[in-house]
Amino acid sequence: MMTPEQRYQFDLNGYLHLEQAFSEQELAAAQTAAERYINARPEDLPPEFGTRDRRLYDHGFAFDKALERLIFHPSYWPIVKEFTDNKPRFLRGTLLVNQPGGPVDAGSLHCARESYGWQSTRYECRDGRIYCDDFVVFPYLYDVHPGDGGLAVLPGSHKANFDRPDTLFHGGHLDDGIPPGVVNLTAKAGDVIIISELLTHGGLRWNPTDRKRVVxxxxxxxxxxxxxxxxxxxxxxxxxxxxIELMSSGSHTEIKDVIQHDIVTLSG
Ligand SMILES: O=C(O)CCC(=O)C(=O)O
Known part of the structure; x- marks a missing residue:
């Protein structure tokens, strides 16, 4: 179950910040796996893996079991179940990297409502529970400090009923820094941020020249x-x-076996 505190904060803001969600061992294993991927020579990678821009590393979740395991992490597995009324599907997972010498530019504000139309995505509350049909879990593998840049969100915008006027928030452009009203979420290594895709969000320029962001x-x-x-x-x-089971599509009534478990351990 989500806690009442988590439910209140997610409903209010459209995002949730879970601090220190991972154990030291889980974090260290995930960091090692991510470094192995980021530092691999392209010719040494299996054909499904690689990066076109040194920012998005394809299918990062599948690169190593230490990353794949995070799909089911117990700190947010109850949230995944609640948001989907116990009928979740894992869609995909890239590894996002901002690294000195690589792409560090800002990305503009966006959300599912603005990109795909108001009909595209639902956020609702029923019987004291949250339903959210498009959401992202961001496990942070390294610290982000205030002023570094990274994820920026417009709190509460997952429930917006009006189009965002271009005259607000620098027209959604984040190149000139953070517009008033937009919040930069800074997470530490081992923290997790969860957002609804209805939340207006974007990426601020990554400023550090001696540290990377890996999410x-x-x-x-x-x-x-x-x-x-x-x-x-x-x-x-x-x-x-x-x-594989969590990635499969299913009917409105089917309950996947994996859902019966509070703790999911990868068997192979
Ligand atoms: O953390 C970031 O850089 C923002 C990511 C983003 O905008 C997205 O995943 O759509």
């Missing part, structure tokens, strides 16, 4: 929501049966 981007939706083809079939042979 796993795990995307979830209900199992009956459409969409295929994000993950190549050939990648699936690397994945554990529990992950």
């Amino acid at each position: 796993l981007v795990l995307r979830y939706a209900p199992q009956y929501r459409g969409g295929e083809g994000w993950v190549p079939e050939s990648l699936k042979k690397r994945l554990s049966p529990e992950t």
Whole structure:
């Protein structure tokens, strides 16, 4: 179950910051795996892996079991279940990296409502529980300090009923720094930030010249929501049966086996 505190904060803000969600061992294993991916020579990587821009590393979640395991992490597994009314589907997961010498530029404000239309995405509360049909879990593998840059959000905008006027928030451009009203979320290594895709958000320029930001981007939706083809079939042979099940689509009534477990351990 989500705690009342988590529910109140997510409903109010459209995001949740879980501090120190991972154990030291989990974090160290995830960091080692991410470094192995980031530092690999392209020719040494399996064909499904790679990066076109040194910012988004394809299918990062599948690179190593230490990362794949985070799909089910107990600190947010109850949230994944609640948001989807126990019918979740894991869609895909890249590894997002801002590194000195690589792409560090700002990205503009956006959200599912603005990109795909107001009908595209739902956020509702019923019977004391939250329903959210498009959300992202961001595990942070390294510290982000105030002033570094990174994730910027417009708190409460997941419930906006009007179009965002271009005259507000620098027209959504984040190149000139953080507009008044927009909040930079700074997470420490081992923290997790969860957002609704209805929350207006973007990335501020990454400022440090001696440190990188490494964040796993795990995307979830209900199992009956459409969409295929994000993950190549050939990648699936690397994945554990529990992950394959969570990635499968399903009907409005089917309950996946994996949902019966509070703690999901990868079996293969
Ligand atoms: O943390 C960031 O850089 C923002 C990520 C973002 O905008 C997104 O995933 O859509």
